[in-house]
Amino acid sequence: MNALLITSAEENYLKAIFKIAEKDPGAVLTNALAAEMGTSAASATDMLKRLSDKKLVVYEKYRGVKLSEAGNRIATNLIRKHRLWEVFLVDKLGFAWDEVHDFAEQLEHIQGEQLTERLDDFIGNPRFDPHGDPIPDAQGKWLRRTQTRFLTLASGQRGIITGVDDHSPGFLQYLGELGLGLGAELELLERTAYDQSSKVRIGAHHAVLSEKVGQNLFVRIL
């Protein structure tokens, strides 16, 4: 699969296309891709042309691009490596869950299938990363878990935190302060119709979560 040389920048675009399509299935538009990459539409267009020349993306007439099979394989493998490194950094090096993303952004570009497989074995073949995101296996298969957004909880319902949609250190640290790590249990006491803020019970204490926090939390309803 690495018969042709692919740069880290190209890899990042493939991963961005994968992530946009994951949230909003269908062809990915140049503007959405430029926004995700924090670049201009012109640069995104140039990059797409390069990726298309390497047969990693396929143009859909008037509708943007899709990953080719080879492009999809590379993106999935990058996500696999990223998430395995995050587990390693938390479990083996003692970093907190809000400290590992930027390191993993670099580590994911290290090439070498053997390194990835040994890393996977070394950390016990985890199926989820420290943020609750699934880790695809070496064949690119995903184990999806059933979870819903916190905002779908009704008053009186309890849930376990299974994932986060915002991986920024600020958000993760804030959740940590609230005692809302992965696996934490909370109960929705009341949701305010006016602004969708949520009064919750976490263990012995109460907290109010803003709508923004609620939107970025995934739970498994108990």
Ligand SMILES: [Zn+2]
């Ligand atoms: Zn990450």
